[in-house]
Amino acid sequence: MIKFYEKRKIFFALSAAIMIVGLVALFINGVNLSIQFKGGAIIKYSYTGEMDAEVAADKATEILNRNTEVQLTEDLATHSKKIVFNLSGNSGLDANDQDKFDAELKKAFPDAQLELSESNVVQPFIGKRFLTNGLIALGLTSLFIIIYVRFRFKKISGLSAGVIGLIALVHDVLVVFFIFVIFKMPINDSFIAVTLTIIGYSINDTIVIYDRIRENKPYFEKKTFEELVDTSINQSLSRSINTSITTGISILIVCILAFAYNIDSIKTFAIPMLVGVISGCYSTVCLAGPMLVMWHKRQQEA
Known part of the structure; x- marks a missing residue:
């Protein structure tokens, strides 16, 4: 014992x-x-092929001049892939910034066939x-x-x-x-x-x-x-x-x-x-x- x-x-x-x-x-x-607790913006894209989360995060930070976290997800049933950009800060993205982000991101990853699927703003409060x-x-x-x-x-x-x-x-x-x-x-x-x-x-x-x-x-x-x-x-x-x-x-x-x-x-x-x-x-x-x-x-x- x-x-x-x-x-x-x-x-x-x-x-x-x-x-x-x-x-x-x-x-x-x-x-x-995370953005869910401190506020910011969450942008989700569907993509094909392979993507590197760190490379995507660096590119997003460069485009927006804001700290960006990236997560890759995949639906095991449908095999659909999504990349989630978590943008920290006290505000979301206005229309012009989001258009710029979308264009620059698709230009940086042309083979990924990025398509915007969801965009949410999380206010700090x-x-x-x-x-x-x-x-x-x-x-x-x-x-x-x-x-x-x-x-x-x-x-x-x-x-x-x-x-x-x-x-x-x-x-x-x-x-x-x-x-x-x-x-x-x-x-x-x-x-x-x-x-x-x-x-x-x-x-x-x-x-x-x-x-x-x-x-x-x-x-x-x-x-x-x-x-x-x-x-x-x-x-x-x-x-x-x-x-x-x-x-x-x-x-x-x-x-x-x-x-x-x-x-x-x-x-x-x-x-x-x-x-x-x-x-x-x-x-x-x-x-x-x-x-x-x-x-x-x-x-x-x-």
């Missing part, structure tokens, strides 16, 4: 190291907010509202999780279980955030989607272990709380690992397809999601249980 509580310092040190690496990357790379609403959604989700766990697991100190579950979720959210920072991926709606998904995935895994602790508690009345938690985690370990492996393989396949077809929008979802699944399993097994024992011991000492 693995004694998770005894090894807690190793797990805490590993998590601390991950946080430090993430903070260093944050200091070096900064936070790259709309992007700010979108970001605010996304953060509110994360906050409300966390609050409801604490309330649910608080009443669902009264027999194992529901408040401590809820707070520790939240700490594990914050750990996973930070890991996902740092993945976006390290790989210099723009913080966009994919970040909100991945974060909410990982929160649900991770708390579900944690609740399974809490449920096992509650079921085992009547049989461990003469043993320590540490033994109860360690035993319960070990009994749930294969389930947690197998679930994570199964989920991870599915996401890995999505990652491979995203890289094979160079679909940036899928990459920004699948890569953080894959890391988040691993982090969710790790935080549930290696962090939540030992922290619950620490909380219980401090309550007894008080």
Whole structure:
């Protein structure tokens, strides 16, 4: 049997190291907010053949004298390809600028047969509202999780279980955030989607272990709380690992397809999601249980 509580310092040190690496990357790379959050213009073209996103971004920046991000997408069913230009700034494009951009872009890539398919302007206040609403959604989700766990697991100190579950979720959210920072991926709606998904995935895994602790508690009345938690985690370990492996393989396949077809929008979802699944399993097994024992011991000492 693995004694998770005894090894807690190793797990805490590993998590601390991950946080430090993430903070260093944050200091070096900064936070790259997408057009959806900071405002600008989004222009989509359909194209044929092959295009290089970096070359297209450089050309668009040269034409408009504005920082431009480019994403390539492909519909796997119809094989239709689109190139998306995200133009940062506090305004969109007027008719003259867009006509100039269209003409110069088609001149620069004559073989791509570019055709304008969509043009949208995102005002800064709309992007700010979108970001605010996304953060509110994360906050409300966390609050409801604490309330649910608080009443669902009264027999194992529901408040401590809820707070520790939240700490594990914050750990996973930070890991996902740092993945976006390290790989210099723009913080966009994919970040909100991945974060909410990982929160649900991770708390579900944690609740399974809490449920096992509650079921085992009547049989461990003469043993320590540490033994109860360690035993319960070990009994749930294969389930947690197998679930994570199964989920991870599915996401890995999505990652491979995203890289094979160079679909940036899928990459920004699948890569953080894959890391988040691993982090969710790790935080549930290696962090939540030992922290619950620490909380219980401090309550007894008080």
